[in-house]
Amino acid sequence: MTEETEATITISPEIExxxxxxxxxxxxxxxxxxxxxxxxFGVKNHxxxxxxxxxKEYLAVAKDFVRKLGASGGTILFxxxxxxxxxxxxxxxxxxxxxxxxxxxxxxTFTNFGQIRKRIDxxxxxxxxRDKGELSKYTKKERLLINREISNLERFFGxxxxxxxxxxxxxxxxxxxxxxxxGEAHKMNVPIIALCGSDCNLAxxxxxxxxxxxxxxxxxxxxxxxxxAYQEGKTQAAK
Numbered sequence: 001m002t003e004e005t006e007a008t009i010t011i012s013p014e015i016e017x018x019x020x021x022x023x024x025x026x027x028x029x030x031x032x033x034x035x036x037x038x039x040x041f042g043v044k045n046h047x048x049x050x051x052x053x054x055x056k057e058y059l060a061v062a063k064d065f066v067r068k069l070g071a072s073g074g075t076i077l078f079x080x081x082x083x084x085x086x087x088x089x090x091x092x093x094x095x096x097x098x099x100x101x102x103x104x105x106x107x108x109t110f111t112n113f114g115q116i117r118k119r120i121d122x123x124x125x126x127x128x129x130r131d132k133g134e135l136s137k138y139t140k141k142e143r144l145l146i147n148r149e150i151s152n153l154e155r156f157f158g159x160x161x162x163x164x165x166x167x168x169x170x171x172x173x174x175x176x177x178x179x180x181x182x183g184e185a186h187k188m189n190v191p192i193i194a195l196c197g198s199d200c201n202l203a204x205x206x207x208x209x210x211x212x213x214x215x216x217x218x219x220x221x222x223x224x225x226x227x228x229a230y231q232e233g234k235t236q237a238a239k
Contacts, residue, residue, distance in 0.1 A: 015052045021221035023211040024050045026198030035202040039210045062207040063229035070233020074168035084216045085173040088223040099160040110184035123153035174213040176200045
């Protein structure tokens, strides 16, 4: 390659940001799912490297879908049990005012939503009773047990308290790890958006985003992009 040719090569700002976030790192070849093979650019230190040009294309499609959801007010449920993703997942939910599961997925959240909603209603009633001082009629031991129940319910269901019906989409980090949530979404026809490492089956996801789903910086980058896309959709709809 000549110096003149090298001078004409430009890297888009988006790809540069992805690179700085470490979004290009996959896993070793023996962990790669066959569906990720066309997205691999090369190998460095035995670790496969994503082609960020292709990641950019997948991300654009996912963001377009999210913008439409934002414009229509459609609900996205953000979920991940990965420790590296929990803070970003919770932030996305709080910033957008959308439900989130930053921890273990509760089986039946989609497939047995009626029962899940009853647990949420129970939590909200107990909190309301507590805030109105209505727990004073109970003994000290009874109040202790009720407060303990509230804490447990908040831990499991606090992030999805606003969910009154199935969401219009599910966003997960690592579709392989979150197979229970992904499976329930499939059964209930909830479209899935997912940040997928090279060990994930991209065919399991309606809107996959191939990239590093392990590092905090990469996860933060992609979740921030989804947050911005949803906000853009809301802004466009308000004009």
